Amino acid sequence: MAVLVTGGAGYVGSHTCLELLNAGYEIVVVDNLCNSSSESLRRVNEVTGKDFKFYQIDLLDRQSLEEVFNQNKIEAVVHFAGLKAVGESVRLPLRYYHNNITGTLVLCELMQEYAVKRMIFSSSATVYGMSESVPISEKSPLGATNAYGRTKLIIEEIMQDVYVSDPNWSIAILRYFNPIGAHSSGRLGEDPNGIPNNLMPFITQVAVGGVKELQIYGNDYPTLDGTGVRDYIHVEDLARGHLKALEKVMATTGVEAYNLGTGRGYSVIEMVSAFERVTGRRIPYKMTDRRPGDIGICYSDPTKAERELGWIAEKGIEEMCRDAWRWQSNNPCGYIEEEEVLRTT
Template sequence: MAVLVTGGAGYIGSHTCLELLNAGYEIVVVDNLANSSMESLRRVKELTGKDFTFYETDLLDREAMEIIFEQNEIEAVIHLAGFKAVGESVRLPLRYYHNNITGTLVLCQLMQEYAVKAIVFSSSATVYGMSDSVPISEDFPLSATNAYGRTKLMIEEIMTDLYASDREWSIALLRYFNPIGAHSSGKLGEDPSGKPNNLMPYITQVAVGELTELHIYGSDYPTLDGTGVRDYIHVVDLARGHLKALEKVLSSTGVEAYNLGTGRGYSVMEMVISFEKVTGQHITYRMTDRRPGDIGICYSDPSKAARELGWVAQKGIEEMCEDAWRWQVNNPQGYNKEKPLLRAGIS
């Protein structure tokens, strides 16, 4: 019996595949490679010494997806596939609704047909919308401020309705906060297409010389230094959270949401300072206006995951920065153009 990982070649997906294999699970990976690389999966095999089946398939292709269920004994699904750029979702909402929601419907229909009723869903803290207090717990009101966030919220509602219709389903909704970092080997990491949307790859690309300066959006928030505060979680801790959620859905029924975060917020400037301290690299930055929809402070209450999944984030901010920098140094232009920089001060 195998675990099907959708979007397994992506940033979070590749780290999750590695942890699954190291824990002894058999996996089947499906990814359309629209925003990911086969090289990440090759490196997962290299790091684990284990092989697995891969399908270059789009979830919207129902016939191709059905072949996967026909050819493999699937026990559970970890569903990470989906478009994820907030700004793009605002410009192209129909594309996001069609891809993220229709793809999930195809997946769930096939799961139902093949009696696979355990799923771990990659949701997001964006489902909390413009929360006005912290820390954020799972019982906070839900809303969304952009199309990407609404697709996550809608899928959560679809899965809740699915369980209500059939109590044999077991569903974990994982609400990520801000994943950063990379595998300690320097072989797996975040490889954004084009200019990064997230803070850490933006910082590391400035440090490595791919970008000239970091833009910090907003310096007048009600925080210690005026910059926005977020809950940054190491991607390896996040990946291990999927394993704990998988154990849960394989051993019980129901639908539950879990925050995956550290419970601690760091400001953008704290991140920059920590990165400079760990790496010895200077980060040139420029303060700019706030982005529409951004909030000042956002961090999680992860106590439910600790209580019900036995999961607690282990890695601190300096380790997140060190691992992200090691990845960037070893892969200055991403997976497909590997060329280590000799000047960098980390190995």
């Protein structure tokens, strides 16, 4: 029996694949590679020494996805696949609604057809929207402020309805805060297309010389230094959270949401300072306007995950910065092989 990992070539997905393999699970990976690279999966194999099946398939392609269920005995699904850029979702809402929601519907219909009723869903802290107070718990009001967050919230509601219709389902909804860092080997990390949307890869690309300066979106938030505050979590801690959630859904039924965060917020300026302190690299930056849909302060109350999953974030901010820099300095062009870069320059 295998665990199907959708979007498994992505940043969090590839780290979770690695953790699943190291924990002894058989995995099957599906990814359309629209915002990821198959090189990440090759490196998962390299680091773990374990083989697994990979299908380059879009979840919207029902016929091809059904072949995956036909050809493998799937026991559970870890569902990462989806478009994920907040700013882009504001510009292209219809694309986000169609891709994220319809793809999930196709997946769930096939899961139901093949009696696969164990799921981990990759959600986001964006479902909390403009939260009036912090830390944010799972009982905090929901109300996303952008199309990306709304797709996550709608899918969460779909998961609730699926369980109501059939109580044999077991679903864990994992609300990520801000994943950063990289695998300690330096072989896996975050490799965004073009100018990064997220803070840490933006910082590391400035540090490695790929981008001239960091753009800080907004310096007039109600925070100590005016820049946005976020709860940053090491991607390895986040990946371990999926293993704990998988253990939970395999042993119970129901649908539960869990915050995966550290419970502490850092501002953009604090993150820049921490990175400079750890690496000795200066990060030039420029203040610019807020991005549509962004909020000022967001950090988690992760006690439910500790209580019910036995999970807690272990890695601190300096380790996050150090691992992110190890990845970027060892892979200045991301997953693009150096010889490929030479051929195209």
